[in-house]
Amino acid sequence: MSDIIKLLPDAVANQIAAGEVIQRPASAVKELLENAIDAGSDTISLVIKDAGKALIQVNDNGFGMSETDARLSFERHATSKIKCAADLFNINTKGFRGEALASIAAIAQVELKTKVEGNDLGTQIIIEGSKVKEQEVCNCSKGTSFSIKNLFFNVPARRNFLKSNSVETRHIIDEFQRVALVHSDIAFSMYNNGNEVFNLKKGSFRQRIVGIFGDKYNQKLVPVTETMDIVSIEGFVGKPEFAKKTRGEQYFFVNNRFIKNHYLNHAVQNAFDQLLSQDQFPSYYLKLTIDPSKIDINIHPTKTEIKFEDERAIYAIIRTAVKQGLGKYNISPTLDFEQESSFNVPLLKSTDTIKNPTIKVNSAYNPFETKTVAPMPKKQSVENWESLYDSFKKDTSEIIEHKKTKVEQQIISPDWDNEEEKQHTLLQLHSKYILAQLKSGSLIIDQQRAHERILFEEYIKNLALGKGNSQQLLFPETIDFTIADAELLNELKSEIKNLGFDFDKMGKSSFVVSGVPSELKEQNVKKVLEDLLEQFKLNESELKLKKHENLAISIARSASIKSGKKLSEDEMKSLIDQLFACEMPYSLPNGKPIIITLNLEDLNQQFDY
Missing domain, CATH: 3.30.230.10 (Ribosomal Protein S5; domain 2)
Known part of the structure; x- marks a missing residue:
């Protein structure tokens, strides 16, 4: 049998390694920023275009590299960070494997310009798909500049797996923040498609x-x-x-x-x-x-x-x-340096005459007179009530658990005798649940989840139609977000406007909101939008949802009636009417139940009727 095992060419081996090291543009950004830090830089800039797919450029003012080092830096496992295996357990640098640049050069068009301090000229190297296209001297500043163009140009399958520009930009911002955050002694800047995103001066960690x-x-x-x-x-x-x-x-x-x-x-x-x-x-x-x-x-x-x-x-x-x-x-007192009004008493002058105090005496007062005092109301013991409740909870928990498992299997149509009975058989429990009496028993409805379902179905329809009902604010509100949240809001701008919001970007991370969905006109706009973005990110990381569905779930969650809010009978009645007008009134999109039933026969059995 002939030999079939062969060594892979370096270009192929580098492409395989790149699959682990460089997963998306943000991975390349991380590697280049860390190399710049290891080079002793105190000023680093990042420039990206089209979310790093077209261009990633990192410039630093570090030590720079000689012509030989510049060429060797693209070889696999070529590094200045370690020299022997023992050094792996004494690492004080970001990189040490010598894989990053070789991996990047295998899947992109790379241009390197670098110069060591004291040299008149620097070195320029152009590599494409692990092949050196050009190497020559050049005129450049001290330090190093890496330009990566057309990432994954020779790996179309990997390029096709990349997300939208806004999503990839958010990943780049995340990596930039992680690196810049801990190195407050280094000045960082970032530009996206020619626009400044960050300009961070040297300073303290805070x-x-x-x-x-x-x-x-x-x-x-x-x-x-x-x-x-x-x-x-x-x-x-x-x-x-x-x-x-x-x-x-x-x-x-x-x-x-x-x-x-x-x-x-x-x-x-x-x-x-x-x-x-x-x-x-x-x-x-x-x-x-x-x-x-x-x-x-x-x-x-x-x-x-x-x-x-x-x-x-x-x-x-x-x-x-x-x-x-x-x-x-928690224990630090709040110091108030405002002068108390009670201290605003004029000082006594030496020439002023001191007046005798005026003492008023009630001549009718008799200190030996006995007065009748009403007895203190006796505090009612709640021990028996607590034990009775615990016993009841233990005995009936099986009914409730049994019924919870049947929510999706059994479709219940509320059966009230008439509207009057419907209105007067509603009771709010613990400002969280609504108890509705039926002929066959009772319904227990989670008020927050019920409102979430109502809003979810409404917002899904608005997103499908591309138009939501908007209420213009009397005074437009300016809201500041973090850079990452501002990018996310900008990404979702058209969809959020279809929900009924009306806003425009002002500056790097500020938005002016002039309109909100009509049902949110009395809510805190800033909190609703912040909660919406938080919930969207949470769903994005934990659930595999389409953008429209995620957005509808997120805003329904942030804008819904919360547990702890007291509702009037009219509000409870309206909520139930809207709930049972929904296509799926019995559970949330994530499957959590909205309604459970307590069957009258089961309750009678528990009381031995």
């Missing part, structure tokens, strides 16, 4: 957070610091009242490298115990400094996963540090 996410974040931050033998922690967590529905603004950095770690994330979440509801997630921006020999970075192509020598100890330290930070925030 200033960098505010520079990226907006001025309003300055009041949201709680400092966290802790220094121990195995790890030192510094950074900030968001105040509990600013928690969100998604994990978008959660950043762990280990030795200035962004990482993802669910276990350590739980440490922060646990520190917020009893401060947040189950569907809320805190923001945090935490930098951990650890001895490089105590961690292993070389376990994932993107280097975002790290193994710790003593993960449990780090978990405990993070949890304690965050708890202490929150504790200091």
